[in-house]
Amino acid sequence: MRKKLCKGLMVIWIIIIPMLLSCASTQQKESESKDADTYFRLGFGHFQRRDYDQAIYYYTKWIGTDPNNAEAYSWRGMVYNATGRYDRAISDFTKAIELNPNNGNFYGNRVIAFCLKEQYDQAILDCSKALEIDPRAVADLEWCIKAYLNCGISHNDKGEYDLAISDFSKAIDINPKYGEVFYNRGRSYYFKKEYDRSWDDIKKAQVRDYKVPSKFLDDLRRASGRQD
Numbered sequence: 001m002r003k004k005l006c007k008g009l010m011v012i013w014i015i016i017i018p019m020l021l022s023c024a025s026t027q028q029k030e031s032e033s034k035d036a037d038t039y040f041r042l043g044f045g046h047f048q049r050r051d052y053d054q055a056i057y058y059y060t061k062w063i064g065t066d067p068n069n070a071e072a073y074s075w076r077g078m079v080y081n082a083t084g085r086y087d088r089a090i091s092d093f094t095k096a097i098e099l100n101p102n103n104g105n106f107y108g109n110r111v112i113a114f115c116l117k118e119q120y121d122q123a124i125l126d127c128s129k130a131l132e133i134d135p136r137a138v139a140d141l142e143w144c145i146k147a148y149l150n151c152g153i154s155h156n157d158k159g160e161y162d163l164a165i166s167d168f169s170k171a172i173d174i175n176p177k178y179g180e181v182f183y184n185r186g187r188s189y190y191f192k193k194e195y196d197r198s199w200d201d202i203k204k205a206q207v208r209d210y211k212v213p214s215k216f217l218d219d220l221r222r223a224s225g226r227q228d
Contacts, residue, residue, distance in 0.1 A: 104137030179210025195224035
């Protein structure tokens with residue numbers, strides 16, 4: 001009788017224990033899910049109020065609920081960008097990219113950090129990758145234009161005019177409304193003694209309300225023999 005009772009209790013125990021464990025696991029997952037949502041909302045609220053330390057605190061808590069959540073790293077990276085901690089921002093965006101390399105926004109966010117650090121070559125690599133994935137997904141194409149513009153200016157300063165023209169042209173392809181880009185490409189053509197092309201870009205810069213320096217216009221007139 002005792003043996004039968006013990007066997008019966010063991011059967012019940014074997015059935016109940018997995019059920020209890022399953023229930024506990026489900027409750028834990030639900031709790032973690034709720035915590036993740038709460039941490040995101042709290043972090044976002046503090047981010048909007050520019051209470052950056054608290055935003056970082058809650059985004060770090062959010063990451064703690066799931067260390068493989070690429071979005072959580074990206075959000076914390078944006079806060080680091082806002083506070084001038086660009087190396088930490090780059091680290092978080094890099095982690096987000098490692099976890100989800102098919103999200104153009106993560107590359108776009110890292111572009112901003114690289115630009116703010118004036119690492120324009122790295123920014124351009126990320127621009128190219130972001131645009132390759134999905135041009136509409138880039139967080140801020142203005143930063144890509146800034147990266148190409150500054151790289152182009154650097155190439156101009158080094159006498160690398162073809163590389164400069166390539167960078168300026170890519171910036172124009174992204175958005176052709178910036179007179180400053182046309183002006184700088186016009187300078188590249190000027191240095192290459194391609195004066196007709198230089199005049200063409202200078203006129204495009206002026207049409208876009210960019211004030212071309214009078215000294216450059218005088219130099220271009222003398223070199224080209226034109227008085228446009």
